Amino acid sequence: MRDRQREDTPVAGNLPLELDAFVGRTAELAGLTEALGETRLVTVTGVGGVGKSRLAARAASRCAPSDGVWRVELAPVRDPACVDHAVVAALGLTDHTTRPARETLLSHLAERQLLLLLDGFEHLVDACAELVTELLCRAPGLKVLAVGRRPLSVQGEKLLPLTPLAEDEAVELFAARAALHGIQVAGDDDVRELCRRLDGIPLAVELAAGRLRALSPGQLLVRLDDRFRLLTRAGGDSPWRHRTLRTAIGWSHELCTPEERLLWARLSVFAGRFDLEAVEYVCSGHGLHADDVLDVLSELLAQSVVSREETDSGVRYRMLDTVRAYGADWLAATGDAERLRRRHRDWYLGLATWCELDWFSPRQAELAARVEAELPNLRSALEHCLSEPEEAHLGQLLAGSLWFCWAGCGRLSEGRHWLDQAVQLHSGHEQSRLKALWVLGYVAVLQGDTLAALAALHECREEAELSANPTATAYAEHRTGCLALVSDDMPRAETLLRSALARYQEIGELNSNVLMGQVELAMARAFQGDLEEAEVLCEDVHRVCEDHGERWARSYALYVLAYAAWREGDQGRARELLTDCLAAAHSFRDLLGSVLTVELLALVTATEGDAAEAAVLQGSADRMWPPVGLPLFGSAYFNAPHELCEAMTRERLGDERYEECVRAGALLDREAAVGRALRLGRPTATALEALPAPREPLRHSKVTLDMHEPAASPTRKGGETAG
Known part of the structure; x- marks a missing residue:
């Protein structure tokens, strides 16, 4: 794993884009980056709000493992049994089999060079420690960067406790965040004293900066002094920095209007991100009118209690876990939880x-x-x-x-x-x-x-x-x-x-399920030799899907129509239908639809005369099957196109070259395989590039196979079930 890469170079994976400036932490960033280069498990610890997640994300973005950096947000996960599923989801994995999510992870990570960033694990320490231990033992190319308030306490863990910002860095952060609100502040005595009082905790500093629209730094300092005197009289056994943060959050909470405090508390019921519609429904009523929710939410945004993010599904909001936990305490105190x-x-x-x-x-x-x-x-x-x-x-x-x-x-x-x-x-x-x-x-x-x-x-x-x-x-x-x-x-x-x-x-x-039933009936008829009824059934499905804009069931109807077109000798139409089918299936992360389509595309490609490319597609399909399950369901009917394609291409290429092409196809990951099948791009350098691709038609092939009379016991090479 390389230690650094240019900060303006995109990193493979799912790290979020930074929406505001990263301030300070030069030494800590260098130390964490160095640790990631030397150690397979690094855990950043520290009090809530000290900036662990931000530092970890910045350090991770400077690493460049070949298979990317993948962040898993664990704060919203409450059930330890869901930890593995959360990691599977963050990695964008799809698995149709009955194997546990842990096995899916192990299979995916076994041969990859990858950095996994586990953020906010402290309430799931036992589950995460067990997961990390097994993953690191069985995936030699994996590194883990964990972020939490306590260590994982597993063998090989390198700890990097994160302390608050130095005074100058805290002042710099305060000024940077004030500028986001259009307010310019200098590092005067009030600002410096305010940052000292806040103990240099970034979250506390940002909450204070969010108040500058209404209060000057001097006024903020006076109010904070009052809050700290109250805390000192109250005493308590918690660590000082924990009390500092609680005080800063509580002080910000006290400065909120009653409606803002009420919304803050109610927002704590959300796990992870949420949108405005959900907030308006869940949080309105009993003292907060639905028409006022947006204005109150906007005030919490301005005060840095809530943050706004642009996502693929639109504008969404979130609260840092520390802020959410404070709101949850207040919600419980109201009896309204x-x-x-x-x-x-x-x-x-x-x-x-x-x-x-x-x-x-x-x-x-x-x-x-x-x-x-x-x-x-x-x-x-x-x-x-x-x-x-x-x-x-x-x-x-x-x-x-x-x-x-x-x-x-x-x-x-x-x-x-x-x-x-x-x-x-x-x-x-x-x-x-x-x-x-x-x-x-x-x-x-x-x-x-x-x-x-x-x-x-x-x-x-x-x-x-x-x-x-x-x-x-x-x-x-x-x-x-x-x-x-x-x-x-x-x-x-x-x-x-x-x-x-x-x-x-x-x-x-009438819905997608019903249409899938009609497609499945068409498959049964096609496999029994009645292509005419199969086509009628799927043309009807296609028409209904077009009328309703449905794409998922439509993709399976296209698969059956392509199968019929291939049987009838219309390879051009078969390829056109399969290309459309594969694009739709892949967009839905439908592995079954994708791999079935690639299998049939391989047969069409062989029939068109490109035996080497057909074998490559078969190899890529072989790699796609394990997370789906038993290849082609172990079905003689579904397996027949594969058997025919293999027989045709082996006869044309010879066993040695056929196996070479299959191995080259198996090097392609799902994105590369689908892109190749769709002719959207070609894989990066592999043994495949050296393979010639003869396109002589297979006019003299002696291979024939009656598709509706399959062999009793089909065999598949490399087709072990993952279930």
Whole structure:
């Protein structure tokens, strides 16, 4: 891992952009950067508000591991069982299998050179210490930079305690932040004394600077003196700097208007970032009118209590954990905490319900980004519901309503975590539990967990029929048909899927799930040789998707249409359809749709005459399968295109060159593989660049394979299951 890189050079990973100037800390920054070059685990410790996160992010940005710097915000995570999922999410990983999130991390990190920044772990020390120990032992190219108020206390940890700013640096920071408010201050005696009184703690200094619109430095100093005298009389056993920060935050709190203090306290119910709409719903009422929320929030922004960020899902706000914790104490003191938690739960349950309904629309990409941004708050709402017996049905409904996130946006593993918990609870609200059951069955099907899928879907079907719930009956039957499809029982799949589609029509159900049922029926017909009906079914799906702006189910319809086009000898149309299909699947982080498409693109490429490129695509698909599950479901029908492609390209290239091309493809990560398949770019230097790419048509190939009469026991090279 190189120690430094130019500060204006983008760093691979997910470090946020700095929106204001980084002031001081020259020696500390050099020391931390040096430590990262020499040690695999460095922990920055210090009191809240001392600037640990900012220093760590700046030091991390000066490192340049080949696979990037990835920051994991752990402050919003409350359940230790969710730590691994939070790291998986921060790394942007997708895993469809039943393997634990820890195994996903180990598999991803095993051969990578990467810096992992774990920020705000102090309330999860045991879980984080265990995770870091195992990751460092099994991923030799990994380095970890941990940030918290206490050490992880694991072997090999190098500690860098962070002290407050020196006086000159504190004065410089005060002046820099004052300038953001259009106020120029000099380093006069009042400013210096104020920074001394604040003990050089950056958060305290920034809170003070946020008050300059109303008070001069001298007035701030007088008010702070009063606050410190009160603290001294009160005594206390806490460390002085902890009391200094609490005093500075409390002093800033006292300077707030009643409405500002009320909003500050109520904002503490949010986990991580939040948007204005959520604030207006959750925090209004009981002394704070909804129409006034924006003005009050703007004042908290001006005072540095709240910060504003631009994200892919729009403008969002956040509070530093220290400030949030202070607000949480006040909220508890008001006796209003439980009501606010219920308001928070209601908002995010409503958000999930709205997103589920709106998924069948042109806004799918927007919704995927929105749910991604809201995951910390959705997790918090799920934890709250599933830990309260009287709210279990709301947790079941929330976990079930997020099916599009679990199945459509590459979060099957986390979805399984919540759904397994939800269905264990008997809430007395059968409809909510039935929804969680069929979604659990769906997730288990996609993970290749046949026994769990059958158990959940069978229970859902039985309970739905007993309670005369036609919607749950239809979904259970549909997903059982999907399981039959990937298990090679095409007649049963066709029977169940036709029946489920009839039920959907009878109850007036039309959404992405219903369209996927129609696509799955088309697959069953295509695999049995009826390309004509398969095309009719998918053309209808395509038309409905175009009418509604739906892209996710549409991508699977394009896959079947491309398969039919290939069978009919129209390679140009097949490639056009697959390119469109792959672009959509990749944008949703849908690994299953992506890898199926790359497999079929390899066959189309071989048929067009480019055997070397086809073998490269097969190699890239082989690398993509482990986080999806059993390659091509272990299905003879789904496997047949791969077998045919391999036979064609081996005959054209010979075994040695074929394997060489496959190995070259396996060097491509998912982004590079998809980019190559879409012809958007080529991989960086690999053995692939030396390979010639003959394009003579395979006119004389002796290989034939009847696609609707697959071999009984297909084999795959390099196709071990990761489940």
